[in-house]
Amino acid sequence: MMEKRMLDKPLDGIRVVDLTQIYQGPYAAFLMAMSGAEVVKVEPRGGERLRGAGGSRTPMAFAMLNSNKKSVTLDLKHARGTEILKDLVAQADVLLENFALGTMDRLGIGWDVLREVNPSLVYVSGTGYGLTGPDRGLLAMDNTIQAASGIMSVTGDADRPPARAGGAPCDIMGGVQMYAGALTALIGRARTGKGTLVEISMLESMYFTLCSELTNYHASGKIPERNSARSPAGACPYSRYECLDGWIAIISVSEVHWQNILKVIGREDLKDNPDFSSPPKRKKVEDKVNSMIETWSQRITRDEAYKQMRDSQVPVAPVRDLEEVRTDPHLHERGMLNYMSHHDMGDIVLPNSPIRFSDFDSSEVQFFPEVGANNREVYTAWLGLTETDVDRLAEEQVI
Amino acid sequence: MMEKRMLDKPLDGIRVVDLTQIYQGPYAAFLMAMSGAEVVKVEPRGGERLRGAGGSRTPMAFAMLNSNKKSVTLDLKHARGTEILKDLVAQADVLLENFALGTMDRLGIGWDVLREVNPSLVYVSGTGYGLTGPDRGLLAMDNTIQAASGIMSVTGDADRPPARAGGAPCDIMGGVQMYAGALTALIGRARTGKGTLVEISMLESMYFTLCSELTNYHASGKIPERNSARSPAGACPYSRYECLDGWIAIISVSEVHWQNILKVIGREDLKDNPDFSSPPKRKKVEDKVNSMIETWSQRITRDEAYKQMRDSQVPVAPVRDLEEVRTDPHLHERGMLNYMSHHDMGDIVLPNSPIRFSDFDSSEVQFFPEVGANNREVYTAWLGLTETDVDRLAEEQVI
Numbered sequence: 001m002m003e004k005r006m007l008d009k010p011l012d013g014i015r016v017v018d019l020t021q022i023y024q025g026p027y028a029a030f031l032m033a034m035s036g037a038e039v040v041k042v043e044p045r046g047g048e049r050l051r052g053a054g055g056s057r058t059p060m061a062f063a064m065l066n067s068n069k070k071s072v073t074l075d076l077k078h079a080r081g082t083e084i085l086k087d088l089v090a091q092a093d094v095l096l097e098n099f100a101l102g103t104m105d106r107l108g109i110g111w112d113v114l115r116e117v118n119p120s121l122v123y124v125s126g127t128g129y130g131l132t133g134p135d136r137g138l139l140a141m142d143n144t145i146q147a148a149s150g151i152m153s154v155t156g157d158a159d160r161p162p163a164r165a166g167g168a169p170c171d172i173m174g175g176v177q178m179y180a181g182a183l184t185a186l187i188g189r190a191r192t193g194k195g196t197l198v199e200i201s202m203l204e205s206m207y208f209t210l211c212s213e214l215t216n217y218h219a220s221g222k223i224p225e226r227n228s229a230r231s232p233a234g235a236c237p238y239s240r241y242e243c244l245d246g247w248i249a250i251i252s253v254s255e256v257h258w259q260n261i262l263k264v265i266g267r268e269d270l271k272d273n274p275d276f277s278s279p280p281k282r283k284k285v286e287d288k289v290n291s292m293i294e295t296w297s298q299r300i301t302r303d304e305a306y307k308q309m310r311d312s313q314v315p316v317a318p319v320r321d322l323e324e325v326r327t328d329p330h331l332h333e334r335g336m337l338n339y340m341s342h343h344d345m346g347d348i349v350l351p352n353s354p355i356r357f358s359d360f361d362s363s364e365v366q367f368f369p370e371v372g373a374n375n376r377e378v379y380t381a382w383l384g385l386t387e388t389d390v391d392r393l394a395e396e397q398v399i
Numbered sequence: 400m401m402e403k404r405m406l407d408k409p410l411d412g413i414r415v416v417d418l419t420q421i422y423q424g425p426y427a428a429f430l431m432a433m434s435g436a437e438v439v440k441v442e443p444r445g446g447e448r449l450r451g452a453g454g455s456r457t458p459m460a461f462a463m464l465n466s467n468k469k470s471v472t473l474d475l476k477h478a479r480g481t482e483i484l485k486d487l488v489a490q491a492d493v494l495l496e497n498f499a500l501g502t503m504d505r506l507g508i509g510w511d512v513l514r515e516v517n518p519s520l521v522y523v524s525g526t527g528y529g530l531t532g533p534d535r536g537l538l539a540m541d542n543t544i545q546a547a548s549g550i551m552s553v554t555g556d557a558d559r560p561p562a563r564a565g566g567a568p569c570d571i572m573g574g575v576q577m578y579a580g581a582l583t584a585l586i587g588r589a590r591t592g593k594g595t596l597v598e599i600s601m602l603e604s605m606y607f608t609l610c611s612e613l614t615n616y617h618a619s620g621k622i623p624e625r626n627s628a629r630s631p632a633g634a635c636p637y638s639r640y641e642c643l644d645g646w647i648a649i650i651s652v653s654e655v656h657w658q659n660i661l662k663v664i665g666r667e668d669l670k671d672n673p674d675f676s677s678p679p680k681r682k683k684v685e686d687k688v689n690s691m692i693e694t695w696s697q698r699i700t701r702d703e704a705y706k707q708m709r710d711s712q713v714p715v716a717p718v719r720d721l722e723e724v725r726t727d728p729h730l731h732e733r734g735m736l737n738y739m740s741h742h743d744m745g746d747i748v749l750p751n752s753p754i755r756f757s758d759f760d761s762s763e764v765q766f767f768p769e770v771g772a773n774n775r776e777v778y779t780a781w782l783g784l785t786e787t788d789v790d791r792l793a794e795e796q797v798i
Contacts, residue, residue: 010587010595027607035583059632060617061610111757135729138709143630143637144716147648150724152639154565156555156627162639162646162718163627165564166553167608173568175607176575181754183582184434188409188759190589196409196758204735204753208426208574209566211460213721218459218747223720228555228562231542233458238542240551240561247561249546310537317543319561321622322612325549330534336603348617354603355580358510358596360587 009036010360014186015382016040017085017092018069021048023142023168024126024202025098026065027175028182032094033068034353034363040378041069042085044076045397047371058345058368066368067350072379073372073399076107080398084383085109086117091382094182098126098174101137111197121195122185126178130201140202145170149206154213156226163226169209174202236282237261240319241293246302247319250293250309258282260312265296338365375399408435409759413585414781415439416484416491417468420447422541422567423525423601424497425464426574427581431493432467433752433762439777440468441484443475444796446770457744457767465767466749471778472771472798475506479797483782484508485516490781493581497525497573500536510596520594521584525577529600539601544569548605553612555625562625568608573601635681636660639718640692645701646718649692649708657681659711664695737764774798 014037018029026041026048033039041048050062075081086109089095095114097104104110104125111123125131128140146152146164156163181198189195212232213224224232231238231251237258240247252258258276262268270276275285282289297305302318309316320328326349331337337349350365375394379385385393393399413436417428425440425447432438440447449461474480485508488494494513496503503509503524510522524530527539545551545563555562580597588594611631612623623631630637630650636657639646651657657675661667669675674684681688696704701717708715719727725748730736736748749764774793778784784792792798 008587008591010583012587012590014586023610031579036587053633054614054618057618060614061632064607064610064613129729130733130735133729133733138716139712139714140716141650141652141714143650144648144714147639147646147718148716148724150719150721151565152646152648152718153720156562157559160556160559161628161641163555163562164639164648165566165568166550166612166625166627166631167564167605168611168631169564169568169572169608172608172610173572173575176572176579176604177753180430180575180579180582181756183579183586184409184754185756185759187413187582187585187589188407188411188435188756190586191411192407194758196756199755199757200753201735204730204733204750205575206566207724207730207735207750207753208463209568209571210721210724211422211463211571212567213565214463214725215453215459217721217725218744219453219456223722226565228565229560232565232567233460234452240546240563242560247546247551249543249551249563251540251542253540313538315538315540315543317537317539317547319546319551320549321552322549322609322616323622325547325606325609326613326616330528330532331603331606334529334532334603336529336600336606345617351603351606354576354599354606355583356598357580357584357587358598359593360584360595 011035011037019097023171024174028178031179039069070374071369124198142168173205241297243302410434410436418496422570423573427577430578469773470768523597541567572604640696642701
C-alpha cells in the first residue's frame with residue numbers, strides 16, 4: 001500500500017459561506033476552495049443568477065468560477081431562511097458577499113447582525129465603489145468601472161472613441177482582492193481572536209494598474225491619451241507588429257534588447273547610430289523604429305517572427321487568440337488548464353487557481369455543483385439537522 | 400490622556416524580505432506593508448532599477464509602489480552579501496522575489512538553499528510563465544503577457560490591429576496574486592509549521608479575466624474577435640456613448656435597466672416593442688440601439704448624461720481621464736488617495752491599499768524610503784550587528 005503523502009492544503013479546515021454571484025465574489029470563493037477551504041455556495045432556490053444567464057446551457061464563466069464548491073439553496077427572503085443563514089454563519093470562518101450596497105442589511109443579515117452571531121467572523125464585502133464616500137451605492141459592472149477608473153481613457157487609439165479593455169479585469173481584480181482581504185483578516189484574527197469587516201471596491205482595486213500612465217503624467221504634466229500601440233511610459237520599441245498571418249508584441253526594456261532586435265531585423269548598421277542610442281532618442285523617431293521592425297515582420301509568419309525574437313532573448317510574445325490560449329500546451333502541462341468532459345457542457349477546459357505551492361497539496365479541478373447538490377450534506381453536518389428536517393425545509397420551500 | 404485604541408494591524412509581527420523590482424513584486428510587498436507587515440526592501444547599492452528609470456526624478460510608479468517599506472542596500476553578487484541575505488531570511492516569515500527564472504539559484508540563494516536556512520520560510524516567486532512547463536523562463540513584461548494571454552486579441556476594433564489594454568493589468572494582477580499566495584501559505588504554516596515555495600505566473604493570473612469571452616466562445620463556437628465597443632457576452636446596450644464633451648459608459652444588465660434607459664432617452668414608445676424586448680433581440684439591432692442612445696447623449700454634456708442615467712438607476716459611469724481619477728473626491732474622502740508633498744517630487748497623490756478593515760487599524764501612507772535609509776536600523780535590529788559592523792559593511796561596499 002502506498003503511503004499517503006504527508007501534505008494537506010493550506011486552507012484545510014476553513015469554512016466559507018459564499019453568498020456571491022456573477023464574477024467578482026465567485027472568483028474570491030473559487031480561490032478559497034482551490035486552496036482547501038470548504039466553500040458552501042448559498043444560492044436562491046432557482047440558482048445563482050449567472051447559472052441561467054446562458055439560457056438552457058450553463059455559461060462557461062459559471063463553470064470556471066464555481067469549481068470545487070458545495071451548493072446549498074436558501075431563500076433569504078423567508079424568515080426561516082435568514083435564521084438558517086445565521087446558523088451557517090455561526091459555524092463559519094468567512095462570509096463573502098458582493099450584493100449591491102445595503103442588500104444584506106435589508107435582508108436583516110448585515111455585518112452588524114452577523115458579528116453578533118459570530119464575533120470571530122471575517123465578513124468580506126465586494127462592491128464597485130466601497131461602503132463609504134459620496135459614490136457609495138452606485139451600480140457598477142466591469143464596463144463602468146473601466147470608465148470610472150481611467151482605464152478606458154487610455155485604451156484604444158487617439159482618433160477613435162475610448163475602448164474597453166478586453167476581458168473583465170475589474171471584476172477579477174476585485175475578486176482576488178476580496179480573497180487577499182479575507183486571508184489578511186484571518187491572519188489578524190489568529191492573533192487577536194476578533195473578526196472584522198473587510199471592504200473591497202473594484203474601483204480602488206484598479207488604481208495601481210495605471211502606474212505607468214501616472215508616471216508619464218507626473219513627468220510630462222500632460223494628461224495621458226489613449227495610445228494602445230505605444231508604451232504608456234518611455235519604452236521604445238514597444239508595440240504589436242504585423243506579420244504575414246498575425247501579430248507579435250515586442251518590448252525593449254534594455255539596450256541589450258535593442259541591439260538584439262537590430263540583429264534579428266537585419267539592421268545592425270544602426271547599432272552605433274546616436275539617433276537610436278537610448279529610449280528617449282528612439283521615442284523621437286518611433287514611427288521610423290516601428291516601421292523598420294514591420295519591414296522585417298511583414299515578410300514572415302507570426303510564429304517565425306516570434307521564434308527569431310525569442311531565440312535572441314528579446315521580450316516577445318505572439319498575439320494569441322482564445323483558442324490558442326485555451327489549448328496552450330504550457331498551461332495544460334502545468335495543470336493550470338484541464339481538459340474535462342461534462343455531462344451537459346461537453347468537452348471543456350477548466351482552469352485551476354493561479355496560486356500553487358511546493359509543500360502543500362494542490363486541488364484537482366472538480367465540476368461546479370448542481371443547485372442545492374449539498375443541501376443534505378451541509379445542513380446535517382454544519383447545523384446538526386436530521387434528514388427529515390432537511391426534507392421538511394425543502395417542502396416548505398425554505399431551501 | 401487619550402486611551403490608545405485597542406486595535407492593531409492584521410499583519411503586525413510579520414517580517415518580509417523584499418527582493419522585488421519594477422511593478423509585480425513591489426505591489427505584493429506594498430500590500431504586505433500596508434497590512435502591517437515589516438517589509439524590508441533589499442536593494443542593490445545603486446537602488447532598485449525602477450528608482451532611476453525616470454532620470455533625475457523619481458518615477459511616480461516607484462513612489463506609489465514603495466510606500467511604507469524600509470530600504471536596505473545589499474550587494475548580492477558579493478559573497479558576504481549573500482551571507483547577510485541568508486541571515487535576514489533566517490529572521491523572516493516571507494521572502495518575495497520576481498527575478499527572471501534562475502537568477503536566485505545563480506546567486507546561490509534559491510529556494511533549495513533558503514529553505515535550509517529557514518524551514519518555515521514562505522518563499523514567493525513571481526514570474527511571467529511560472530517555474531515549470533515548456534515556456535518557463537521566457538522573458539515577460541505586461542505588454543507581452545497581454546499578447547500571450549489572449550487579452551490583446553480581444554481589445555480594440557476589428558478593423559485595426561490588436562490593442563494593448565491601458566495600464567499594466569498583468570503586472571498588478573500578478574502582484575496581488577503573489578500577496579494572496581503569501582498569505583495562503585502563512586495560514587497553512589500556522590497549522591503545519593512548514594514553509595513552502597509559492598509560485599505565481601502573470602500569464603495564469605490573467606486567464607479568468609477572459610471569462611465572458613470564453614463563455615461567448617463556448618456558446619457560439621466562434622473565436623471571439625476584438626470589439627471594444629460591444630459586450631463580450633450578450634448584454635445590450637453595452638458601450639461607451641459620445642456626449643458633447645466626452646463619453647459615458649452604460650451597461651444594461653436587466654430589463655429594468657433597459658426600461659429606465661428608454662425613459663431617460665425619451666423613447667418610451669419602444670417599451671413594449673417586441674423587437675427590443677430581450678438582450679438577444681436588441682443584439683440583433685445593436686447599431687440601432689446604440690444610435691438611439693447617442694441621438695440623446697450627443698446633445699448634452701457628459702456630466703449631464705451621467706447624472707440622468709445615474710439618477711434613473713442605470714449602471715453608468717463617465718469615461719474619466721487620469722486627472723479626474725487622481726483628484727476624485729470620493730477616493731480622497733475614503734483615504735484611498737492622499738494629497739502629499741514630497742521634498743523632491745512636489746505635490747503628489749499617493750494611494751493606499753484597496754484592502755480595508757473595520758476592526759484593524761489601517762496604515763497611513765508613508766513616503767518610499769531613500770536607498771539604504773534603514774541599513775543601520777535593520778542590520779542592528781534583525782541581525783544584532785553593531786553600528787561599527789554596519790559602517791564597515793558600507794565601507795567594504797557590501798551594503
